[in-house]
Every structure is written in C-alpha cells, then in structure tokens.
Amino acid sequence: MEQGTLRLKTGLAEMLKGGVIMDVTTPEQAKIAEEAGACAVMALERVPADIRAAGGVARMADPTIVKKIMEVVSIPVMAKARIGHFVEARILEALGVDYIDESEVLTPADDRYHIDKRDFTVPFVCGCRNLGEALRRIAEGAAMIRTKGEPGTGNVVEAVRHCRQVMDEIRFLCALPEAEVANYAKEIGAPLEICLMVRKEGRLPVVNFAAGGIATPADAALMMHLGCDGVFVGSGIFKSGDPAKRAKSIVQAVTNYKDFALLAEISRDLGEPMVGIEISSIPEAQRMQERGW
Amino acid sequence: MPGCVGVLALQGAFREHIASLERLRVPTREVRGLKDMDGVDALVIPGGESTTMGKLLTDWEMLGPVRARIEAGMPVYGSCAGLILLCREIENSSQPRLGVLDAVVRRNAFGRQVDSFETMLDLPVLARPGEDNPPFPAVFIRAPVIVGVGPQVEVLAEVDGQAVAVRQGHVLATSFHPELTADSRLHRYFLEMCA
Numbered sequence: 001m002e003q004g005t006l007r008l009k010t011g012l013a014e015m016l017k018g019g020v021i022m023d024v025t026t027p028e029q030a031k032i033a034e035e036a037g038a039c040a041v042m043a044l045e046r047v048p049a050d051i052r053a054a055g056g057v058a059r060m061a062d063p064t065i066v067k068k069i070m071e072v073v074s075i076p077v078m079a080k081a082r083i084g085h086f087v088e089a090r091i092l093e094a095l096g097v098d099y100i101d102e103s104e105v106l107t108p109a110d111d112r113y114h115i116d117k118r119d120f121t122v123p124f125v126c127g128c129r130n131l132g133e134a135l136r137r138i139a140e141g142a143a144m145i146r147t148k149g150e151p152g153t154g155n156v157v158e159a160v161r162h163c164r165q166v167m168d169e170i171r172f173l174c175a176l177p178e179a180e181v182a183n184y185a186k187e188i189g190a191p192l193e194i195c196l197m198v199r200k201e202g203r204l205p206v207v208n209f210a211a212g213g214i215a216t217p218a219d220a221a222l223m224m225h226l227g228c229d230g231v232f233v234g235s236g237i238f239k240s241g242d243p244a245k246r247a248k249s250i251v252q253a254v255t256n257y258k259d260f261a262l263l264a265e266i267s268r269d270l271g272e273p274m275v276g277i278e279i280s281s282i283p284e285a286q287r288m289q290e291r292g293w
Numbered sequence: 294m295p296g297c298v299g300v301l302a303l304q305g306a307f308r309e310h311i312a313s314l315e316r317l318r319v320p321t322r323e324v325r326g327l328k329d330m331d332g333v334d335a336l337v338i339p340g341g342e343s344t345t346m347g348k349l350l351t352d353w354e355m356l357g358p359v360r361a362r363i364e365a366g367m368p369v370y371g372s373c374a375g376l377i378l379l380c381r382e383i384e385n386s387s388q389p390r391l392g393v394l395d396a397v398v399r400r401n402a403f404g405r406q407v408d409s410f411e412t413m414l415d416l417p418v419l420a421r422p423g424e425d426n427p428p429f430p431a432v433f434i435r436a437p438v439i440v441g442v443g444p445q446v447e448v449l450a451e452v453d454g455q456a457v458a459v460r461q462g463h464v465l466a467t468s469f470h471p472e473l474t475a476d477s478r479l480h481r482y483f484l485e486m487c488a
Binding site for chain 2: 001002003004005007008011012014015016017018019034035036037038039040070074075076093096097098099121122123251252254255256
C-alpha cells in the first residue's frame with residue numbers, strides 16, 4: 001500500500017474538475033456551499049476582499065475554524081498557507097485538510113523560496129500568471145494549478161489575462177522546433193523536463209482552475225470557455241446579496257458553460273453582486289498577484 | 294459491444310473514463326443532460342463529488358429518467374462517487390441518488406485525503422483464458438466502501454474485509470478509480486457485461 005503518491009495528489013484534483021471551490025469562513029457558510037453543490041470548500045478566517053480591506057499581515061487561519069468546517073461538510077476541505085511557510089503547511093497537514101493552497105492571498109513568509117511540496121502527503125494547489133510560474137510550482141510538487149487573477153476584487157480581467165497567457169505559452173511551446181525548447185525553458189524559468197511533458201500532451205500535466213475575481217455565473221462560464229478545468233470563487237459568493245442562490249447558479253454555470261439559454265436563465269435575479277474594484281486603482285505594491293517567485 | 298457508452302459529464306473525472314473507453318475502441322458520448330441519453334446503450338458514472346453530481350442530476354431532472362433506464366436494463370458502471378450514487382442507502386446522508394444497487398455505502402470510509410492510498414487488488418473476475426490476471430492497480434481517493442449488500446449483489450473484491458468492487462446483474466461499481474490507470478481490464482469487463 002502506498003500513500004501520498006503523485007497519482008493520489010493529482011487524482012483528487014481530477015475529481016474536482018468541472019466543479020466550483022468556494023471560500024468559506026464559518027461552518028454555516030460551509031453548509032451553504034455544500035448544499036449549493038460546491039465540489040470543495042476553502043476554509044479561511046477572512047475572504048480575500050476582507051483581507052485586502054484589513055491590511056497588515058495575513059496568516060494561516062486559526063486551526064479551530066478549519067476543524068469546525070471539516071466537521072460539518074463531507075466534501076473536501078482546503079486551507080491556505082503563506083508562500084514558503086512550510087510549518088503552516090505541516091500544521092494544516094496534521095489537521096487533516098484535503099488540499100493546501102500555498103497562496104498569494106496571504107502575506108508571503110519567504111521572499112525567495114516556495115514550499116518544497118514533494119515530501120508532503122497532502123497535495124498542494126498554487127497560483128500562476130504564466131507558464132513559467134506554473135511549471136516552477138509543478139516542479140516543486142504542486143498537484144494542481146490555478147490562475148492568480150487579482151483576489152478580492154470581483155474583477156475577472158486578471159484571471160482572464162493569466163489564463164490566456166498560460167494557454168498562449170503552451171501553444172507557443174508546442175509549435176517550437178525541438179532544438180529551441182531548451183532555450184525557451186531557460187527564458188521562462190521552467191524545468192526542461194516539464195516543458196517536454198507539456199509539449200507531448202499539449203496541456204499542463206495537472207488540473208488547472210481559474211481563480212481571482214470571479215463573481216458571476218457568466219464569469220465562471222467565461223473561464224471554462226478559455227480552457228480552465230473548474231473555478232475557485234473567493235469573495236464573490238459570501239460578499240454578495242444572496243450567497244446561496246449565487247453559489248448554486250455558479251455551480252450550474254460551470255457544468256453547462258456552453259448552454260447560453262440556460263446561462264441566461266440562471267443569471268436572473270441573483271441579487272447584488274459583490275462590489276468590484278478596478279485593477280488600475282490598486283497600487284502595484286498592493287496587488288496580490290505580484291507575490292510569488 | 295455497446296453501440297455508444299454515455300459518460301456522465303456533470304462534474305469529476307469524466308475525461309479519464311472517456312479516454313479509457315476510447316482505448317478499447319468503443320464510441321462514447323458526454324452526458325450533460327437528458328437529451329444526451331438518446332442513443333446511449335450504457336452509462337458510466339465517474340468519480341467526483343457525489344453531492345455535487347446528485348444536486349445537478351436533481352436540478353436537470355435526470356435522476357428519475359436515468360434510474361428508469363437502468364431499471365429497464367441499461368448497463369451502468371460507477372466508480373467512487375459513481376458507486377455512491379448507485380447505492381440504495383448512504384450512511385448518515387439523505388443526498389440524492391439513483392439507488393439501483395442493493396447495497397449500503399459508507400462515504401470517506403478510509404478517512405481524508407491524507408489517508409488515500411494505492412494498492413494492488415486481486416480481481417478474479419477479470420481473468421481470461423490464456424491470459425495472465427495480475428493484481429489490479431487500485432487507486433483509492435477519499436474512497437467509499439460497501440458495508441452491506443442484498444442477496445443479488447456479488448462482491449468482486451475486498452480491502453480489509455470490506456467490499457470495494459461489486460456487481461448486481463447489469464450494475465457494476467468500484468470504490469477505486471481504474472480511469473486513473475493505464476489498465477483497461479475493468480472497462481473491458483464492463484463492456485463485456487453490456488454484450
């Protein structure tokens with residue numbers, strides 16, 4: 001019997017595909033998410049919009065919050081550790097969370113290195129803005145990738161940009177003559193062996209979700225059309241007027257993203273969406289997507 | 294061999310099941326709504342989240358019609374979440390289900406993701422004359438087990454004395470994920486069941 005293998009880690013991500021992972025801060029919210037059809041929840045102390053508003057240093061959630069959420073739902077529970085903070089990650093693993101997000105939403109704990117995720121039993125998901133970043137994270141042991149987007153803004157533009165960037169670079173890599181691949185790997189700062197894997201399969205070797213600014217069923221469906229395997233919704237649900245209804249609609253939109261008549265139906269009467277933020281109004285130093293190396 | 298195998302594509306590892314079936318050169322179709330069931334001769338329900346899939350089957354009013362098709366004899370195979378959806382009883386849960394398999398299932402029976410495991414499993418039913426039948430690479434991810442079965446249900450494999458692969462006539466179910474491996478023997482077995 002073997003545990004903590006790459007197949008088990010990437011396999012759980014495969015099971016989440018076509019689904020919606022929702023940020024929750026209380027057991028009550030976790031129940032609402034599960035009842036709406038979330039395929040997993042992310043247990044947090046504060047959603048990204050509130051982290052952004054509060055400022056200061058954002059850290060791993062209190063284990064009590066994570067434990068309480070694990071107790072009330074039967075779906076997988078994820079939790080966030082700071083970039084590079086392998087002790088927070090070990091604590092979350094000891095708590096028994098099902099996936100760890102080494103996340104730029106929290107304040108980085110290491111300004112050079114991400115967590116070496118390979119010798120953990122628990123799988124990790126990491127954010128990226130481009131192919132090089134995605135492949136560096138995979139080399140470190142990430143079993144799932146997501147776009148970074150710009151968390152807590154309710155503005156999908158950055159998630160779209162990051163998703164298109166990754167897809168463009170995959171297409172470019174696949175079209176390169178073989179003799180130029182090693183140099184391209186050097187240019188984007190990615191290991192050659194993983195570049196060769198991507199070239200062979202024509203896609204990332206792990207599941208790729210959208211995250212960072214998704215607020216409506218249409219946003220979620222847009223990300224699916226761009227080639228994502230599923231979506232994370234952070235502040236978009238519980239910062240909106242009718243979280244239960246919006247959560248359910250986003251779940252339906254991800255499964256039926258090609259059915260525009262249905263999307264029209266499920267986008268109706270969802271109440272107030274979260275208030276959005278224009279990206280250019282956020283000073284570069286405060287953009288969460290700039291965190292990570 | 295069936296004319297066309299539908300793979301329920303509401304959520305989860307449907308792509309992997311389709312790839313496994315295509316390796317056996319059988320036509321497949323993604324089933325996202327009732328209209329996709331026309332012309333489908335057999336159905337595979339993939340791994341994923343059983344609560345999510347159950348919810349969506351209910352939302353799209355598919356639960357009753359799909360159940361009726363199975364009760365009328367359409368072969369069906371469920372892996373992991375698919376197994377849960379097929380069972381008559383789900384311990385401590387009232388979540389939506391097809392309920393065509395006379396069995397009681399316990400979700401997340403081995404624990405959480407850190408307890409997920411791979412093992413080699415003896416599956417005597419996969420034996421073919423003139424072929425070796427080595428153990429099957431079984432991938433258990435937050436997997437369920439069957440804790441009780443009715444008289445019509447045949448247990449095909451066990452882990453620690455608990456049923457992890459069962460068959461009841463034209464209904465096949467496994468706790469593990471053959472679609473995550475390159476081993477096609479379980480899918481071949483299902484296609485033979487459809488004949």
